[in-house]
Amino acid sequence: MHRIFIDREELYDDGGSLRVFGARAHHMKNVLRMRPGDAFIACDGAYTDYSCTVTSVAKDRLEASVISASQNASKKDYTLTLCQAMPKGAKIDFVLQKATELGADEINIFFSARTDVKYDEAQQQKRLSRFDRIVEEAANQCGAGAISAVRIFKDFDAMLASLDPAAKVIMAYEEEKTTTFKSVLRGNNSTNLVFIVGPEGGFDPKEAQHAKEAGAVLVSLGRRILRTETAGMFLLSCVSYEKQEEGGQE
Numbered sequence: 001m002h003r004i005f006i007d008r009e010e011l012y013d014d015g016g017s018l019r020v021f022g023a024r025a026h027h028m029k030n031v032l033r034m035r036p037g038d039a040f041i042a043c044d045g046a047y048t049d050y051s052c053t054v055t056s057v058a059k060d061r062l063e064a065s066v067i068s069a070s071q072n073a074s075k076k077d078y079t080l081t082l083c084q085a086m087p088k089g090a091k092i093d094f095v096l097q098k099a100t101e102l103g104a105d106e107i108n109i110f111f112s113a114r115t116d117v118k119y120d121e122a123q124q125q126k127r128l129s130r131f132d133r134i135v136e137e138a139a140n141q142c143g144a145g146a147i148s149a150v151r152i153f154k155d156f157d158a159m160l161a162s163l164d165p166a167a168k169v170i171m172a173y174e175e176e177k178t179t180t181f182k183s184v185l186r187g188n189n190s191t192n193l194v195f196i197v198g199p200e201g202g203f204d205p206k207e208a209q210h211a212k213e214a215g216a217v218l219v220s221l222g223r224r225i226l227r228t229e230t231a232g233m234f235l236l237s238c239v240s241y242e243k244q245e246e247g248g249q250e
C-alpha cells in the first residue's frame with residue numbers, strides 16, 4: 001500500500017478528511033496514479049499513521065477520507081544521529097537512504113579537513129532540497145513514522161558545536177586501536193546516540209582532539225578499514241541489533 005507524508009494542516013473535519021495540494025498531490029495523482037477508491041496510508045511525520053481512501057482527484061489537489069488513525073510502528077525510545085563527512089560523488093545519496101532505513105532520526109553532513117569535495121555556500125540550499133527528497137522517499141519506502149532531519153555544516157567544529165550536550169557522542173576513528181565500538185555501545189545507557197564518521201581521507205588528528213575535548217568517545221570498528229559509506233551503516237546496524245536483543249523489537 002502506498003504511503004505518503006502529510007502536514008497536519010492538511011487534515012480537516014476534526015481529522016475526518018484530508019486535502020493534499022502542491023508537489024505531493026502531483027506525486028499522488030501523476031506518479032502513484034491514485035484514483036477515487038484507492039486506499040493509502042498518510043503519515044503526519046510525528047508517528048501517527050492515517051488509513052485513508054481517495055475521494056476525489058482534481059487539477060490542484062487530492063482529497064481523501066480518513067478511516068482510522070494509529071501509532072506508527074517504527075517509533076523507538078531512543079534517538080540516533082549520524083554525522084557523516086561529505087563523501088565523493090553520489091555516495092551521499094546512498095548514505096541518506098540507508099541511514100533512514102536503519103533508523104537515523106538526524107543526519108548531519110559535514111565538510112572536514114580531509115574532505116575531497118569543497119564546501120560552496122551557494123550550493124547548499126539546492127543540495128538540502130535534494131537530500132530532503134531522498135530521505136522522504138526512503139522513509140516512505142521503509143514505513144518510518146518521521147522523516148530524518150538533514151543538515152549541512154561547513155566544517156567539523158561547527159558540526160561538533162551543534163550537538164546536544166546531553167548526547168552520547170561516539171566517533172569512529174581509524175587510528176583508535178584499543179577502545180572498541182562494541183564495548184562502548186554495550187556499556188551505554190544514553191537514549192540519545194550520536195555517531196561521527198570521517199571522509200575517504202580519514203580524520204585529521206586535530207579533529208580527533210577537538211572531538212575528545214567536546215566529550216566524544218573515539219572508537220575502533222575493527223581491524224579492517226571500512227569505506228566511509230560502510231562505517232555509518234555498520235554503526236547504525238549494530239544499534240538495531242542490540243535493541244532487538246533487549247526488547248524483541250527495536
Ligand code: SAH
Nearest residue numbers: 172173174197198201202220221225226231
Ligand atoms: N583513509 C583512512 C581511512 C578512512 S575510512 C585511512 O586509510 O586510515 C573513513 C572513515 O570511516 C573514518 O574516518 C572512520 O570514521 C570510519 N572508519 C572506517 N574504518 C574504521 C575502523 N576500522 N575503525 C574506526 N573507524 C573506521
